[in-house]
Structure formats: C-alpha cells, structure tokens
Amino acid sequence: MDQIRVTGGKALRGEVKISGSKNATLPIMAAALLAEKPVTLTNTPLLQDVRTMAAVLQILGVKVTLKDRSVLIDAKDFSAAEIPYDVVRKMRASVYVLGPMLARLGQARVSLPGGCAIGPRPIDLHIKGLRALGADIQLEHGYIEASARKGLRGAEMWLEGPNGSSVGATCNVMMAAVMAKGTTVIHAAAREPEVCDTAEFLKSLGARIEGAGSSTITIEGVDRLDGGKYRVVADRIEAGTYLVAGAMTGGDVKVSDCRPDHLETVIEKLAEVGADLSVDGTTIRVRGGNLSHPIAIRTLPYPGFPTDMQAQFTSMLAVVPGTSTVTDTIYPDRFIHVAELNRMGADIHAHAGVATIKGVKLLSAAPVMASDLRASAALVLAGLIAKGTTTVLRVYHIDRGYESIEKKLSALGAQIERISKGQ
Ligand code: EPZ
Numbered sequence: 001m002d003q004i005r006v007t008g009g010k011a012l013r014g015e016v017k018i019s020g021s022k023n024a025t026l027p028i029m030a031a032a033l034l035a036e037k038p039v040t041l042t043n044t045p046l047l048q049d050v051r052t053m054a055a056v057l058q059i060l061g062v063k064v065t066l067k068d069r070s071v072l073i074d075a076k077d078f079s080a081a082e083i084p085y086d087v088v089r090k091m092r093a094s095v096y097v098l099g100p101m102l103a104r105l106g107q108a109r110v111s112l113p114g115g116c117a118i119g120p121r122p123i124d125l126h127i128k129g130l131r132a133l134g135a136d137i138q139l140e141h142g143y144i145e146a147s148a149r150k151g152l153r154g155a156e157m158w159l160e161g162p163n164g165s166s167v168g169a170t171c172n173v174m175m176a177a178v179m180a181k182g183t184t185v186i187h188a189a190a191r192e193p194e195v196c197d198t199a200e201f202l203k204s205l206g207a208r209i210e211g212a213g214s215s216t217i218t219i220e221g222v223d224r225l226d227g228g229k230y231r232v233v234a235d236r237i238e239a240g241t242y243l244v245a246g247a248m249t250g251g252d253v254k255v256s257d258c259r260p261d262h263l264e265t266v267i268e269k270l271a272e273v274g275a276d277l278s279v280d281g282t283t284i285r286v287r288g289g290n291l292s293h294p295i296a297i298r299t300l301p302y303p304g305f306p307t308d309m310q311a312q313f314t315s316m317l318a319v320v321p322g323t324s325t326v327t328d329t330i331y332p333d334r335f336i337h338v339a340e341l342n343r344m345g346a347d348i349h350a351h352a353g354v355a356t357i358k359g360v361k362l363l364s365a366a367p368v369m370a371s372d373l374r375a376s377a378a379l380v381l382a383g384l385i386a387k388g389t390t391t392v393l394r395v396y397h398i399d400r401g402y403e404s405i406e407k408k409l410s411a412l413g414a415q416i417e418r419i420s421k422g423q
C-alpha cells in the first residue's frame with residue numbers, strides 16, 4: 001500500500017488549482033442515469049471515488065468512458081436493477097443510484113451501506129423521501145428492495161434528521177422526483193453547493209427544479225430528460241484544505257479556480273485565527289504568519305462550517321497558542337485523527353463530539369495511520385509543520401478525495417513524496 005512521506009518546516013508558496021468537486025460529481029454521475037441520451041461531464045476530478053461510481057453505473061448496463069477530466073455516460077441501455085454489497089461497502093455514495101433506478105426502471109435492489117469510520121450514517125431519510133414518492137421499500141437481508149411499478153408521484157415531505165438536513169437524501173429524492181408525476185416539495189432540504197450543482201445539472205437536461213440552495217426545493221415532474229454537457233463545480237473542501245495548508249505553514253498561497261462564495265465560513269475562521277486572506281474573482285490568497293488566536297468551531301449544515309473541514313482545522317489549531325474547541329454536530333464520532341495527532345505531540349482531548357485543543361509549540365514527526373479521507377488530509381497537514389519526517393499510512397483514503405495531493409503540495413514547495421507499493 002502506498003505511503004506519503006512529508007518532512008515538515010517548509011512555508012508553502014505559489015498557486016494551486018482546484019479540481020472539480022468529488023461530492024458533486026458522484027450524485028451528478030448517478031443523475032445521468034435519468035438521461036436517455038449521452039451526457040458529458042467536464043471538470044471531473046481524477047479520483048478513485050469517481051472510478052468507483054463509473055464501475056457502479058457499468059454494473060447497471062450503462063456505458064461510461066473516463067477520459068482525463070471528463071466522463072461520458074450513455075444510459076440508453078440501462079437495465080440491471082441490482083447493486084451488490086461488494087460495491088456499496090467500497091463507497092457509500094453508491095446508494096445515490098437508488099432514486100434514479102426507481103425513476104427509470106420502477107425497481108431497485110441496492111445493498112444497505114454498513115458502518116463507517118466517521119460514525120453512524122443511517123439512510124432513513126433517503127427511504128422516507130422515496131416512500132413519500134410512492135415507492136414500496138422493504139429492508140431485507142441487508143438490501144433495500146424498492147419498487148414503484150406504477151411510477152413515482154410527486155409529494156410534499158420534510159427531510160429533517162436529528163443532525164439537520166441530509167445532502168444524500170436531498171439529492172436522492174430530487175433525482176427520483178424529477179420524473180415523478182406532478183409536484184414534489186422537499187422541506188428541510190440540504191443547501192450544500194453539491195445539491196445545487198446536482199440540481200443545475202438536472203435542469204440542464206430539462207428537469208424543472210426551483211429553490212435548490214434554499215431549504216425548500218420544488219420539482220415539477222417531466223416525462224424524460226435529454227442528454228447534454230455539464231461542467232462540475234469546484235471542490236470547496238479541496239480548496240479549504242489548501243487554504244489551511246498555506247496558513248498553518250506560514251506561507252503565501254493562491255488557491256485558484258475555486259468558488260470563494262462557497263467557502264465563507266472557512267475564510268472567516270481562518271481570519272479569526274490570524275491568517276491574512278484576500279479574494280480576487282475565483283482566487284483566494286492566504287498568508288499565514290501570525291496564527292495566534294484560539295477559536296471555537298461548530299460544524300453545521302451549509303452555510304455553516306463544514307464537517308469535511310473539521311479535521312484539517314484541528315491539525316492547524318494543535319499549534320495555535322491557547323485553548324480552541326472544535327464541535328462536530330454532524331458526525332460527533334469523527335475524531336479518530338485526534339489520537340494520531342496526539343502521537344505527534346498535540347494536546348487534544350476529544351469527548352462527546354467536542355475536541356478541546358491546547359496549542360503546543362511544535363509537533364514531532366511520527367508514522368501515522370489514516371482512518372478516513374479528511375483525517376488523512378489532516379495528518380498530511382500536520383506533517384507539513386512537524387519536526388522531522390512523518391509517514392502517513394493507508395493513503396488510499398486520501399486518493400478517494402484529493403487529486404494528486406503530493407504533487408500539488410510539492411509544487412507549492414512542500415517536501416513530500418509518495419512511496420509506492422514495492423519501493
Ligand atoms: C455527504 O455525505 C458527503 N458525502 C460527506 O462527505 C459529508 O461529510 C456529508 O455530506 C455532510 O456534509 C458525499 O457527498 C458523497 P448527510 P452524506 O446525509 O450525504 C444524518 C467526505 O469526506 N443522516 O448530509 O452521507 C447523518 O448521520 C464525505 O467527502 C440521517 O440521520 O451526509 C449526518 O449526521 C464524508 N439519516 C447528517 O444527517 C439519513 O438518512 C448529515 O448527513 C441521512 C443522514
């Protein structure tokens with residue numbers, strides 16, 4: 001298995017271009033199942049999760065061609081109706097095909113996703129929403145058995161869970177409702193940019209959707225969707241990760257090709273710690289230098305502070321003087337990186353969804369183990385400022401969501417390399 005070795009101490013300088021959003025590409029690829037004509041997606045990131053979603057669509061009989069940063073999907077012959085456990089256990093987002101399968105085939109058998117390193121991740125809201133559209137859904141032998149032989153029909157529903165709205169449920173139900181008979185109104189809808197991008201893609205194919213980006217989405221069903229070409233939005237979490245990297249190394253980094261309007265809370269929190277930030281069009285410039293103010297962060301559904309940036313901020317705050325707190329209200333168990341950061345000399349105590357971080361002067365390099373995507377990124381960031389050489393194991397987690405992280409960081413001056421299997 002590959003490893004990443006990073007030697008700390010270099011202030012990052014230069015420009016990094018942000019790739020297309022992983023978490024928008026995945027539902028959009030699933031949504032392409034609804035189109036009877038070919039769809040071309042551009043600005044898709046070169047990531048393992050995108051390849052996994054391509055494999056999911058191929059299982060369903062769909063033609064998928066991955067070519068550099070574009071994906072061609074032709075769902076004309078989409079006919080198979082089952083996604084086995086072996087696929088879903090590799091990537092939970094496989095469950096995004098449930099809504100489109102019900103809409104086009106009137107039936108679906110999809111494995112229930114299992115446990116996850118970041119904590120419990122139920123899909124009850126997906127099921128609630130699809131049932132409201134008239135689907136008959138049974139959970140049997142670890143599978144979701146769904147059917148809607150007479151077709152789906154529009155309905156009004158509230159998709160609010162104990163931790164707020166759900167990105168996955170909102171996208172899944174929106175995709176199913178696009179071809180349902182009549183009007184669907186989703187209340188307590190997730191407002192994340194990835195939901196908006198999925199809606200924009202569907203609209204570009206002829207869907208009638210209003211209100212994406214607000215907490216009420218209204219969908220008028222149409223008979224069929226066309227093909228077309230669509231450019232995926234920039235990845236706000238990748239952009240945020242490089243902003244943190246620039247700030248915590250005391251560097252001067254321009255994060256380009258991104259959407260600053262999707263990063264307002266991240267920018268605000270970096271400024272509160274003491275980083276100097278400026279926005280110019282699609283570029284954000286960050287200068288570190290004086291990160292001296294401890295802060296309190298609370299993750300919330302968008303437009304609140306993203307849970308997917310929590311681990312990276314925890315790394316940075318590990319060396320900010322004073323006591324900071326990070327509360328994850330979305331995934332209270334998402335703190336596995338804390339134990340690894342403490343092995344690097346951090347002083348962090350995580351309990352009941354809250355990490356209390358007492359800033360230390362210096363981190364020291366250590367071999368560390370990545371547990372999930374954002375935790376892995378946090379460990380690489382810690383390695384950038386630690387004394388000595390940090391080895392991050394289980395790098396496959398990072399490859400799911402960061403395109404060539406070692407190349408992008410190295411181009412900014414980091415001393416970082418990937419050690420491939422066998423070397
Ligand atoms: C998406 O997951 C992202 N994944 C996650 O990113 C991200 O952390 C998460 O949204 C929150 O922003 C993709 O887009 C592929 P949710 P999703 O449904 O859709 C609860 C990363 O690192 N909930 O918005 O699965 C749930 O437990 C990944 O890139 C229910 O209770 O998240 C959580 O507390 C990790 N019932 C909250 O809602 C449900 O049916 C938000 O989850 C569904 C969710």
